[in-house]
Amino acid sequence: MSDPQIEKLLIVQDRDSALQKIEQELDRIPQERKAIESLIATEQANIEAVRHALKQKEVERHELATEVQAKESAINRFLNQQLEVKKNDEYRALTHQIAQSEQDVSDLEEREIGLMLEIDSTREAFEAEKAIIDARIVEQKKQIVLLGEREGNLAASIDEAAAAVAQAREAADENFLGHYDRVKKLCKRPPYVARIEAHKCDGCHLRVSNEVSSAALTVGEPSFCDQCARIVYA
Numbered sequence: 001m002s003d004p005q006i007e008k009l010l011i012v013q014d015r016d017s018a019l020q021k022i023e024q025e026l027d028r029i030p031q032e033r034k035a036i037e038s039l040i041a042t043e044q045a046n047i048e049a050v051r052h053a054l055k056q057k058e059v060e061r062h063e064l065a066t067e068v069q070a071k072e073s074a075i076n077r078f079l080n081q082q083l084e085v086k087k088n089d090e091y092r093a094l095t096h097q098i099a100q101s102e103q104d105v106s107d108l109e110e111r112e113i114g115l116m117l118e119i120d121s122t123r124e125a126f127e128a129e130k131a132i133i134d135a136r137i138v139e140q141k142k143q144i145v146l147l148g149e150r151e152g153n154l155a156a157s158i159d160e161a162a163a164a165v166a167q168a169r170e171a172a173d174e175n176f177l178g179h180y181d182r183v184k185k186l187c188k189r190p191p192y193v194a195r196i197e198a199h200k201c202d203g204c205h206l207r208v209s210n211e212v213s214s215a216a217l218t219v220g221e222p223s224f225c226d227q228c229a230r231i232v233y234a
Helices: 004-084 088-171 174-186 210-215
Strands: 193-197 231-233
Touching: 004 088, 004 174, 004 193, 004 231, 174 231
Parallel strands: 193 231
Antiparallel strands: none
């Protein structure tokens, strides 16, 4: 390559690429931060869900204990009533009610014991898992802090990168720059100025015509790939 204007365009392209990389990294940071915040919110929601489930079990256990107390109070009441009744059928009815209430108490206490064991095992598993989740959240929050630092560093360097692009453009020929800007709009990503090697454009990797290969050797006029329209040089 001997065309000085192509050399200047390549400098513009190099600095353009550096600026674009910074801009792309800056654009990604809010998405990365949002993704981490979403993970943290999910972790915290999972903790709250288990905590809520534990509270519900505690409420249920309390309700069972209250029900046991009510049944025991009823048994005492039936026992006192037995002391006052004089008819055998009334006495037997109360005896049946006492036996039923005692069975109810036994069933309720069995349920309460089972629920207490379930609460204990759930709480133990919850505390172990919560410690792991809390540690994970700490690390995720550290990642957010690091993202903020990286965002600040990139924001500080973007003006310098933009100034470097402007400086490189000032040195380039307006005609070549105009074609460069047009190609930049047409192509989704660099290179916008590509070398021809073995009759192939380094931008699209397709074979160019012999005319384009010959024209790329001409100094002073830009040549273009007849496949992707990039500026090409040999």
